[in-house]
Amino acid sequence: MGMSLWTPDPTFYPSPRDAVAAPREKLAYVAAFDRSAERPDALAVLDTDPESPAYGTVVGWTDLPYTGDELHHFGWNACSSALCPSAPHPHVERRYLIVPGLRSSRIYVYDTKGRVSPELVKVIEPEELGKRAGYSRPHTVHCGPEGLYVSALGGFGEDGPGGIALLDHTSFEVVGRWEADRGSQHLAYDFWWHINHDVLVSSEWGTPSMVEDGLVGELLLGRKYGHRLHFWDLRKRRHVQEIDLGDQHQMVLELRPAHDPTKTYGFAGVVTNVEDLSASIWVWHREGSRWEARKVIHIPAEPAAPEELPDILKPFGAVPPLVTDIDLSVDDRHLYVSCWGTGELKRYDVSDPFAPVETGSVRIGGIVGRAPHPAAPYERLAGGPQMIEVSRDGRRVYVTNSLYGSWDDQFYPDGVGAWMAKVDSETFTFDERFFPHGDDFRGLRPHQTRLQGGDASSDSYCYP
Amino acid sequence: MTLTAVILLGAFHGINPAMGWLFAVARGLQERSRDRLLQSLPVIALGHLASVALVALVVGATGSLVTGTALSIGAGVVLVAFGLWRLLSTRHFRWVGMRLSLGQLAAWSFLMSSAHGAGLMLLPVLTRIPAGHHGHAMSGGLFVAGIHTLAMFVTAGVVALAVYEFAGLTVLRRAWFNLDRMWAVALVGAGVFTLVQTAW
Numbered sequence: 001m002g003m004s005l006w007t008p009d010p011t012f013y014p015s016p017r018d019a020v021a022a023p024r025e026k027l028a029y030v031a032a033f034d035r036s037a038e039r040p041d042a043l044a045v046l047d048t049d050p051e052s053p054a055y056g057t058v059v060g061w062t063d064l065p066y067t068g069d070e071l072h073h074f075g076w077n078a079c080s081s082a083l084c085p086s087a088p089h090p091h092v093e094r095r096y097l098i099v100p101g102l103r104s105s106r107i108y109v110y111d112t113k114g115r116v117s118p119e120l121v122k123v124i125e126p127e128e129l130g131k132r133a134g135y136s137r138p139h140t141v142h143c144g145p146e147g148l149y150v151s152a153l154g155g156f157g158e159d160g161p162g163g164i165a166l167l168d169h170t171s172f173e174v175v176g177r178w179e180a181d182r183g184s185q186h187l188a189y190d191f192w193w194h195i196n197h198d199v200l201v202s203s204e205w206g207t208p209s210m211v212e213d214g215l216v217g218e219l220l221l222g223r224k225y226g227h228r229l230h231f232w233d234l235r236k237r238r239h240v241q242e243i244d245l246g247d248q249h250q251m252v253l254e255l256r257p258a259h260d261p262t263k264t265y266g267f268a269g270v271v272t273n274v275e276d277l278s279a280s281i282w283v284w285h286r287e288g289s290r291w292e293a294r295k296v297i298h299i300p301a302e303p304a305a306p307e308e309l310p311d312i313l314k315p316f317g318a319v320p321p322l323v324t325d326i327d328l329s330v331d332d333r334h335l336y337v338s339c340w341g342t343g344e345l346k347r348y349d350v351s352d353p354f355a356p357v358e359t360g361s362v363r364i365g366g367i368v369g370r371a372p373h374p375a376a377p378y379e380r381l382a383g384g385p386q387m388i389e390v391s392r393d394g395r396r397v398y399v400t401n402s403l404y405g406s407w408d409d410q411f412y413p414d415g416v417g418a419w420m421a422k423v424d425s426e427t428f429t430f431d432e433r434f435f436p437h438g439d440d441f442r443g444l445r446p447h448q449t450r451l452q453g454g455d456a457s458s459d460s461y462c463y464p
Numbered sequence: 465m466t467l468t469a470v471i472l473l474g475a476f477h478g479i480n481p482a483m484g485w486l487f488a489v490a491r492g493l494q495e496r497s498r499d500r501l502l503q504s505l506p507v508i509a510l511g512h513l514a515s516v517a518l519v520a521l522v523v524g525a526t527g528s529l530v531t532g533t534a535l536s537i538g539a540g541v542v543l544v545a546f547g548l549w550r551l552l553s554t555r556h557f558r559w560v561g562m563r564l565s566l567g568q569l570a571a572w573s574f575l576m577s578s579a580h581g582a583g584l585m586l587l588p589v590l591t592r593i594p595a596g597h598h599g600h601a602m603s604g605g606l607f608v609a610g611i612h613t614l615a616m617f618v619t620a621g622v623v624a625l626a627v628y629e630f631a632g633l634t635v636l637r638r639a640w641f642n643l644d645r646m647w648a649v650a651l652v653g654a655g656v657f658t659l660v661q662t663a664w
Binding site for chain 1 (some may be wrong): 486487490497545554555558560561563564634637640641
């Protein structure tokens with residue numbers, strides 16, 4: 001789809017240093033879903049241009065053609081990796097959003113060029129994904145050397161293993177299963193790579209039966225959710241090594257490798273430790289020919305009276321931080337950590353990845369805290385900072401509040417609400433002009449944000 | 465005139481980031497080593513030479529079996545067809561992997577040059593080498609391939625060093641013209657030219 005350009009797409013940058021100088025985004029795309037599955041999910045488009053009279057409001061909206069998709073994560077059809085020298089194709093356009101339905105297993109392709117509200121151009125049915133790649137419940141999307149990579153939590157007609165499907169990046173057809181040899185890997189969630197080192201890293205959440213009806217207490221206390229990192233040969237598609245973080249560390253979710261392609265380290269967030277309900281951030285790094293991982297951030301649970309807690313937490317008398325997303329700035333200096341349980345967004349200086357220093361914290365929402373946004377100081381907010389997206393220049397941090405339908409309902413049983421906030425990273429305070437919430441999202445729950453032209457979790461670079 | 469065309473085509477390949485200098489720069493930047501850049505260039509040129517020489521040898525061998533007219537018509541048809549395919553197809557060369565040994569880098573360059581049709585543009589020149597004596601056509605073809613590759617190598621080397629030492633890669637964002645599309649048009653043009661010349 002699409003004609004090629006005469007010069008490279010202006011949103012492609014050779015190096016992370018160049019990308020930091022990118023112009024600020026004027027639009028943000030947010031995946032929003034209807035928990036009841038009675039109305040279609042949607043892509044909401046937010047105005048992020050402070051000069052615009054519509055700044056901070058929903059200016060575009062595209063309903064999906066079906067119901068019950070549960071939009072979650074999504075990504076671009078092309079990114080800065082198109083400039084990589086091994087197979088350069090810099091004259092393609094970044095214009096399509098690849099939008100998986102995590103519950104329906106459909107994958108949608110939306111065109112964003114020359115319009116505010118994206119327009120549907122293709123639907124990949126669950127059968128195509130299943131028959132060609134053997135997967136269901138598509139999740140993370142990354143553009144890379146072989147086209148589009150889409151991780152998936154489940155198998156086709158089976159609970160697992162989950163893995164990665166490859167899509168052709170021009171026709172968007174499912175090419176097949178990515179793995180040639182999956183080794184010990186069974187659970188799937190996020191993945192990304194060290195592109196110049198031919199290394200892919202993947203993480204573990206759970207299979208569909210373990211997550212779709214909510215967090216299962218017995219599985220959690222039985223330490224059955226994912227607790228490993230997997231390292232792969234990106235070229236040969238082979239599993240190379242696993243690192244077990246310890247089975248008390250349940251749910252290894254988001255992976256944020258250094259953007260600098262000469263580096264071989266990255267950060268992984270762990271949702272909770274079943275021994276003390278703390279959360280943690282780990283650094284993986286290469287030592288000689290082996291990969292190692294080390295815990296570098298520990299975030300403790302906060303004590304709370306049982307009557308303030310939802311049923312699932314009453315026995316523990318504490319609020320777990322629940323680190324559900326982390327995001328690394330393009331210059332690899334700042335790591336943002338969302339604590340969805342306690343309602344806190346933290347920032348760490350990770351210039352030395354092995355010795356992070358906390359440099360900022362803001363509170364919003366939270367299971368007990370219910371902290372308000374300064375734009376609506378008397379409104380007790382449910383949900384917490386969840387999906388984080390950082391602008392390429394590192395100055396703006398966007399957060400949304402929904403985690404995953406059934407899990408929202410367990411941790412925020414009186415309603416998770418819907419809100420999106422923006423933090424200016426220089427002062428590390430909320431932007432009072434940017435707080436779309438409540439009816440702005442038309443009853444839907446906002447999940448991942450993608451920024452126009454790319455963001456801190458969308459592009460990989462082949463030049464330092 | 466013909467020699468000038470051969471050299472200019474070599475320079476055209478040399479200047480195209482996709483044909484190798486960019487990979488050499490990337491390898492240098494990755495290790496912060498100009499030596500690694502300099503090591504990569506001759507290997508990339510070798511792969512390019514193999515691709516172009518293969519075309520020259522095929523033309524030489526075919527030329528000893530068929531008439532000059534048939535050879536020119538065949539070359540023209542191949543050029544037009546390949547050029548149209550390059551122009552209309554959205555597919556691009558694919559290669560996964562950034563950590564290559566020098567041998568793998570030569571193989572990459574050979575495949576990249578071949579997928580690009582690097583040697584095909586020399587068809588109008590190669591088909592006009594007098595085929596009176598078989599060995600003469602062969603060595604003439606290899607001479608053309610060698611001169612072409614030398615021009616490519618020198619150009620790529622100058623561009624790679626200039627970018628690595630002074631210009632930086634940010635220049636790519638504006639200066640990386642879609643040479644592939646220009647190339648495809650040129651292939652079709654050369655094919656038509658060859659056919660017209662033969663029919664005349």
